[in-house]
Structure formats: structure tokens, C-alpha cells
């Protein structure tokens with residue numbers, strides 16, 4: 001094993017000692033009051049004053065001054081405050097995505113989430129009106145402008161999916177064992193006893209008596225007992241609750257009954273939503289229920305034809321089809337979401353952890369950012385503390401070096417949105433430290449992806465730069481990049497120090513918000529690298545974010561100097577001390 005100069009890597013204590021000390025000092029402390037009905041034993045509690053800890057800048061005047069000063073450097077107020085407060089090694093590497101909804105749509109709530117580390121806000125077009133989403137996007141952009149945040153916006157398409165209708169306004173239906181229900185495509189107002197409306201005419205095609213009908217991946221299970229025209233009479237074999245818009249899947253002998261209804265991945269409504277997203281200036285479009293690589297290519301080509309390739313396309317892996325075509329889909333997309341919610345409808349639940357692991361690994365190998373999503377802290381929709389299992393799940397995703405973690409209902413409709421975010425933050429801090437202490441980065445497989453010589457040079461420079469940075473124990477990596485490509489290559493090697501990525505491109509800055517360990521900073525770049533370095537050192541020094549003696553590994557991108565081979569300046573790696 002190569003020696004490392006990083007103090008964190010020197011003679012780590014045994015894992016259990018660390019685990020114990022962490023549970024009392026870093027992550028969790030005082031038990032909170034228990035919920036009487038849910039818990040038999042004390043639950044993990046987060047150290048008490050979470051609300052205050054969630055905000056890194058608390059004084060509004062200081063925050064406004066910081067925002068104004070940061071504007072010239074394009075350093076977002078939250079990362080800058082984090083750097084000042086926690087130092088280079090204390091900066092969080094794993095990015096955080098929050099789904100917006102009624103619980104966090106106001107400017108005040110959005111600001112609290114931004115201060116709490118939200119790097120990307122997701123708008124789920126399955127819910128809410130376009131007006132609602134417009135209001136949220138505009139409020140967020142205003143906050144970015146006025147308060148010095150740099151939160152990106154991700155629009156998530158609705159897609160076409162087999163769903164139950166609302167139950168005539170009832171929030172949920174209790175289904176008893178042995179009861180018989182008619183699943184029908186007939187449209188009617190209100191509710192009828194023992195009748196459930198389904199949204200798609202062909203839903204019973206290919207289904208036979210004896211098949212199993214599973215709702216929302218196991219909330220309720222039925223057996224098909226009779227076909228009545230296109231409708232199905234089903235008997236409940238495992239009781240539970242039917243929520244509105246629940247998802248249906250059919251199983252035979254323990255295997256999903258796969259049917260191709262020929263529905264497009266992007267429906268007419270999705271295309272209209274995409275137009276809406278474009279007009280409101282979203283940074284990412286997440287495509288739901290991707291089937292194959294053509295779905296991704298179609299949207300990317302459409303955006304490219306309109307010179308909108310700055311909008312990044314995220315492939316949501318949430319269907320059996322997408323798993324079959326995984327490598328191609330990942331290769332064609334700008335990023336991936338492991339959408340475990342719908343994945344759990346099409347895949348037996350016990351397979352999801354291995355699938356998540358495989359996807360996160362593949363994404364790092366193919367140099368695409370990956371988001372782990374759904375049910376991370378589901379219990380916090382209602383309760384102020386997570387379950388131990390949830391904390392373990394989140395920590396495992398961080399351990400796997402996922403680029404980003406996503407909150408869904410926890411932030412959209414939950415009672416503890418900010419607190420959920422602070423749980424993610426703290427779990428990230430703890431697990432990232434542990435990864436560094438155990439030198440887990442050394443175990444990452446290195447995948448050589450590039451084909452052309454200039455690309456192979458960039459790739460090798462980044463591999464070597466990260467090894468140097470770790471072995472020398474530098475404080476930070478500075479990369480100068482036009483489109484963020486070098487930053488992503490550095491990120492995919494998961495270095496110990498943070499990567500400050502300087503770009504003069506506002507879109508590149510926003511897209512880097514999904515890259516593990518990258519802090520995008522916008523400033524005008526010059527052709528002269530020496531001038532760029534001098535300028536950034538001076539600006540950061542003037543803002544007390546670096547100090548004389550700090551050791552920085554500087555990487556420059558040939559992109560900055562025109563096509564390869566650049567006329568005068570080549571890509572380079574240098575180790576500099578801040579003067």
C-alpha cells in the first residue's frame with residue numbers, strides 16, 4: 001500500500017473504536033422523546049439543536065455581505081461558509097438533492113434547504129400544477145441571485161405508468177384479507193364499493209386467472225380470480241393499504257409478467273413539461289421509466305438541435321427494461337438516478353441493494369454522476385428521527401461513493417424536511433471521514449475509458465493528479481475547466497481533498513453540482529494559466545478561504561487553450577503553495 005502523507009490516513013484506530021466514539025461525538029447524542037406507538041427502544045437521536053446547525057450562515061446581514069462579495073468570485077455562499085467553518089477536509093463530498101413540494105415551496109423554506117446543503121432541487125412533474133412548479137423555480141433562482149446560492153434545478157418527468165386512480169378523494173383504502181375487488185378501466189366519479197379504477201385500457205392484456213397482482217411493490221397483494229371483459233376480479237391474499245395513484249405489477253410463479261404496451265417513455269404531457277422546463281431554465285431533466293438507450297438519445301438529440309445541450313439528461317433506472325440495457329443507457333446519459341421506489345415495483349426488494357451497488361460502480365467507471373434515491377429517510381416524513389436502518393442505508397450509499405443522495409417525500413411533504421437534510425449531512429460527514437481513514441479510495445477499480453489520445457492524456461493526468469494529491473496530503477485540488485470534464489475525471493477518482501473547479505461557464509457550474517467532491521466556482525478565465533492561478537489565489541486569499549502556506553494541486557484543462565495540441569499551453573499538474 002502506498003504511503004500517504006494525509007494525517008487522516010496515518011495509523012487509524014480500529015474501526016469499532018471509531019464507530020463508538022463517532023456515535024457519541026460526531027453524529028448522534030441525546031435521545032429525543034420517543035414516539036409512544038412506534039418504538040420499543042430508544043431511537044437514534046440527532047444532537048439537539050439541529051435547526052441552528054442546519055444553517056451555516058445565521059446572521060442575515062453577514063450573509064448578505066458574504067453573498068455580495070462572493071459574487072465577484074462566483075463561490076456559492078454555502079460552500080464558502082462550510083470551508084471557513086470546517087476547513088478543506090471538513091467539506092462534504094456527497095451532493096444532496098431535495099424534491100420540492102408543499103412542505104418546502106415557500107422562499108423561506110427553500111432558503112433553509114439551500115443553507116442546509118441542497119445542491120439540486122428536484123421538481124417531480126407527477127405532482128403539483130405547472131404554476132406551482134414555476135413559482136418554485138423562480139423563487140429558487142431569485143435566492144441564487146440575491147443570496148449567493150448555486151442550487152441547480154432538476155425536472156423529473158411523469159412518464160406513462162400503470163396506476164390506480166384516486167379513490168374518490170379518500171386518502172387510503174384498507175383492504176382486508178379474502179375480500180374481492182373489481183379492477184376496472186371504467187371511468188366514474190366518486191367511489192363504488194369494492195371497485196378500483198385503473199388508468200390504462202390494456203392493463204389486463206396477457207394476464208390470466210391465478211396471476212398475482214402486487215400493489216406498490218407489496219403494500220397489498222391480490223390473486224386474479226376472474227377476467228370480466230377487460231376488467232379483473234381479484235381476491236386479497238395479503239392485506240394492507242391502497243394509497244392514491246398506487247402502482248400495479250403482475251407476477252406469475254415469482255417472476256414479473258413483462259408486457260409491452262407500446263407507451264412512449266416521454267408522453268405528450270412529458271414533452272409539454274419539458275418545453276415548460278426549458279422556458280424556465282432548468283439545469284437537468286430526469287427521464288422517468290427509461291427503457292433503452294434510444295430514450296436518452298432522443299431527448300439529448302432534441303436538446304442539441306436547439307442548442308440546449310447545456311441541459312443535462314439524467315436516466316432514471318427504475319424498470320426491468322432499463323436494467324437489461326443498463327450499460328448503454330448509462331453511457332449515453334449525463335447522469336443516472338437509482339430510483340429505488342419504482343425499481344421495487346418491478347424487481348424483488350432483496351435484489352435492490354446489489355443493483356444499487358452495481359449501478360454506482362458502473363457509473364463511476366463510465367464517469368457519470370449517480371444519485372441514490374427514494375425512501376432514504378422515509379420514517380422522517382412523520383417522525384423527527386430516522387430509524388437505525390435508514391441511517392445504515394444512507395451510510396452505505398456514501399460508503400459506495402455515490403455522487404448524490406436524494407430526499408423525496410421527506411422534503412416534499414415531510415414534517416421534518418430540514419432535519420432530514422441535516423441527517424444526510426451528518427451521515428455523509430461521518431462516512432466520508434471513515435472512507436478516508438480506511439483509505440477506501442485505494443480499493444476503487446480504475447477504468448480506462450478514453451479512446452482518443454487527448455482524452456487518454458486527460459484521463460491519465462487526472463488519475464495521477466489524484467494519486468499525487470492523496471500521497472502529498474495537499475489541502476485542495478484546483479482545476480481550471482471549460483465544461484467540467486476535467487473536474488468530473490478528477491472526481492471519479494474520489495480524492496481525499498476537495499476539488500475546486502473554476503469555470504467561466506454558468507451552465508458548467510450548475511451541472512457540476514452533481515459531481516462528488518467538486519465545488520464549482522465561476523470566474524472569468526484567461527488564456528494565460530499563470531494569470532488564472534494568480535487571480536484565484538488572490539481572490540480566495542482576500543476572502544480568507546485560503547491562507548499562505550496552504551498546499552494546492554493545480555490541474556489545467558487543454559480545453560482552455562483550444563483544440564489539442566494547444567499552441568502554447570498544455571495540460572499540466574503543478575503543486576503550489578499559496579504565497
Ligand SMILES: Nc1ncnc2c1ncn2[C@@H]1O[C@H](COP(=O)(O)OP(=O)(O)O)[C@@H](O)[C@H]1O
Pocket residue numbers: 099100101102124126127128129132341408409410412413
Ligand atoms: N409539487 C408537488 N405538489 C404536491 N405534492 C407533491 C409535489 N411533489 C411531491 N409531492 C408529494 O410528495 C410525495 C413524494 O414525492 P415523490 O417521491 O417525488 O413522489 P412519488 O411518491 O410519486 O414517487 C408525493 O407522493 C406527493 O404526495
Ligand SMILES: C=C(OP(=O)(O)O)C(=O)O
Pocket residue numbers: 124126156288318338339340341342343373374408
Ligand atoms: C425517484 C423515483 O421516481 P418518482 O419519485 O418520480 O416515482 C423512484 O421511483 O424512486
Ligand SMILES: [K+]
Pocket residue numbers: 124125126156157158159288
Ligand atoms: K417522476
Ligand SMILES: [Mg+2]
Pocket residue numbers: 288318339341342
Ligand atoms: Mg419513479
